[in-house]
Amino acid sequence: MAEGYKMPEGFLWGGAVAAHQLEGGWQEGGKGVSIADIMTAGNKDTPRRVTDGVKDGEVYPNHWGIDFYHRYPEDIKLFAEMGFKCFRTSIAWTRIFPNGDEAEPNEEGLKFYDDMFDELLKNGVQPVITLSHFEMPYHLVKEYGGWTNRKLIDFFVHFAEVVFKRYKGKVKYWMTFNEINNQTTWDSPHHLLQDSAIKVDEGTEGMEQMMYQAAHNECVASAKVVQLGHKIDPDYQIGAMIAMCPIYPLTAKPEDIMMAERAMQTRYWFGDLQANGEYPAWLPKYLARNNMKIDMEPDDLETLKNGRVDYVGFSYYMSFTTKYTDDNADYVYTESKDLVSNPYVQKSDWGWQIDPVGLRYAMNWMTDRWHKPLFIVENGFGAYDKKEADGSVHDDYRVKYFHDHILEMEKAVALDGVDLIGYTPWGCIDLISASTGEMAKRYGFIYVDEDDEGNGSLERSKKDSFDWYKNVIASDGENL
Numbered sequence: 001m002a003e004g005y006k007m008p009e010g011f012l013w014g015g016a017v018a019a020h021q022l023e024g025g026w027q028e029g030g031k032g033v034s035i036a037d038i039m040t041a042g043n044k045d046t047p048r049r050v051t052d053g054v055k056d057g058e059v060y061p062n063h064w065g066i067d068f069y070h071r072y073p074e075d076i077k078l079f080a081e082m083g084f085k086c087f088r089t090s091i092a093w094t095r096i097f098p099n100g101d102e103a104e105p106n107e108e109g110l111k112f113y114d115d116m117f118d119e120l121l122k123n124g125v126q127p128v129i130t131l132s133h134f135e136m137p138y139h140l141v142k143e144y145g146g147w148t149n150r151k152l153i154d155f156f157v158h159f160a161e162v163v164f165k166r167y168k169g170k171v172k173y174w175m176t177f178n179e180i181n182n183q184t185t186w187d188s189p190h191h192l193l194q195d196s197a198i199k200v201d202e203g204t205e206g207m208e209q210m211m212y213q214a215a216h217n218e219c220v221a222s223a224k225v226v227q228l229g230h231k232i233d234p235d236y237q238i239g240a241m242i243a244m245c246p247i248y249p250l251t252a253k254p255e256d257i258m259m260a261e262r263a264m265q266t267r268y269w270f271g272d273l274q275a276n277g278e279y280p281a282w283l284p285k286y287l288a289r290n291n292m293k294i295d296m297e298p299d300d301l302e303t304l305k306n307g308r309v310d311y312v313g314f315s316y317y318m319s320f321t322t323k324y325t326d327d328n329a330d331y332v333y334t335e336s337k338d339l340v341s342n343p344y345v346q347k348s349d350w351g352w353q354i355d356p357v358g359l360r361y362a363m364n365w366m367t368d369r370w371h372k373p374l375f376i377v378e379n380g381f382g383a384y385d386k387k388e389a390d391g392s393v394h395d396d397y398r399v400k401y402f403h404d405h406i407l408e409m410e411k412a413v414a415l416d417g418v419d420l421i422g423y424t425p426w427g428c429i430d431l432i433s434a435s436t437g438e439m440a441k442r443y444g445f446i447y448v449d450e451d452d453e454g455n456g457s458l459e460r461s462k463k464d465s466f467d468w469y470k471n472v473i474a475s476d477g478e479n480l
């Protein structure tokens with residue numbers, strides 16, 4: 001039905017994944033151990049655990065992924081059949097620098113991405129690349145203490161330099177750190193490892209301070225990489241990547257409004273720094289009041305100012321809601337404690353609040369605040385799918401989710417004037433869930449026959465959403 005709005009010429013429709021969630025081949029081609037390789041399987045009720053290295057008898061789903069490492073030509077054909085203009089994935093840092101601190105890169109790893117990018121380009125699909133997507137070399141965690149250590153800035157810049165030079169002419173759109181602001185939940189060891197490469201036990205003293213230091217160093221690294229990338233190729237577009245879950249006040253009570261404002265500030269200052277090149281006013285005051293501080297080098301602020309991103313890539317799955325409580329007069333936002341249920345929206349089976357209008361709201365909010373083009377690099381619906389005997393999957397719930405979100409995205413562009421580069425739904429082919437390590441939480445237009453233990457034929461088949469999305473792309477967003 002032609003109820004949608006046609007997207008502008010050159011709009012990048014596509015799909016998104018991350019290396020560690022689909023490649024598998026964790027020890028092939030000279031690859032080193034990444035932080036994803038030491039995360040066990042979990043599910044909706046059982047959290048993933050992080051082990052001290054790879055241990056016998058543990059189950060690590062990222063070791064096998066969906067075997068994209070060997071099967072990518074077949075998968076890319078299916079993406080091209082849907083009409084993808086682009087495909088977002090990451091370069092696994094450990095394929096290029098197995099430990100992260102080597103002087104010379106691993107040629108076999110570089111060759112793998114050369115071949116894969118060539119296969120994409122041959123099919124008319126341009127790669128969109130994240131440099132660091134929850135898959136840091138584990139060696140940098142163990143030997144250097146992760147992003148609290150400034151040495152990582154140099155390692156990351158070196159890694160970026162190697163791939164920027166190598167893939168010049170094949171890649172135009174880059175992102176530095178995936179969902180850099182997920183470390184806002186600094187009291188979760190899982191997120192602190194994923195985003196900040198810091199491995200500590202729950203309840204360790206000083207985790208919030210560690211997070212601010214790590215995030216500062218990452219933002220400095222990102223700003224250096226933006227400047228370096230523009231030198232290597234002035235056409236490079238280098239973006240931030242923010243996990244956008246807008247946070248609403250539960251009521252119109254003024255204290256709830258103030259609480260929601262502080263929550264947004266706390267979750268999104270990373271974007272202020274990367275897009276505007278400045279720390280927001282509230283932050284140094286908050287740190288000082290709570291006996292925290294960020295160690296900086298004299299030219300860091302200048303680097304941050306000069307290394308502003310070209311665009312803001314973001315994920316959008318859900319919105320959050322918060323409220324003020326009497327014991328919190330300073331409006332401190334602690335994400336693990338201060339979220340409440342929104343009575344106006346429904347939830348997925350994993351408790352993620354489904355809110356299409358929130359996407360339009362967030363796009364307006366970011367445009368007003370950061371004045372940069374936006375790129376929706378993740379959006380999607382994780383659900384239990386049932387494969388029929390003939391391989392089909394009737395995922396009308398997923399089609400509905402996409403229909404409602406794409407329509408709101410199109411309104412933000414057509415009615416509100418938001419500058420949007422493209423749209424790459426998450427997990428366009430089923431893959432390992434980042435938060436739970438399951439296969440059962442599926443996002444794809446393409447079904448992969450594999451269970452949580454890695455059993456199955458690995459055969460790919462089209463879900464109903466495959467043809468639906470193909471039709472959306474063919475009509476440039478008009479037929480939803």
Ligand code: P53
Nearest residue numbers: 018178179243382426432433434435436441
């Ligand atoms: P899964 C938290 C909140 C929103 C998005 O997530 C998040 C997370 C961290 O898990 O992650 C992003 O697989 C992330 C992807 C991830 C995807 O969302 O937990 O960039 O790697 O797979 C979906 O359902």
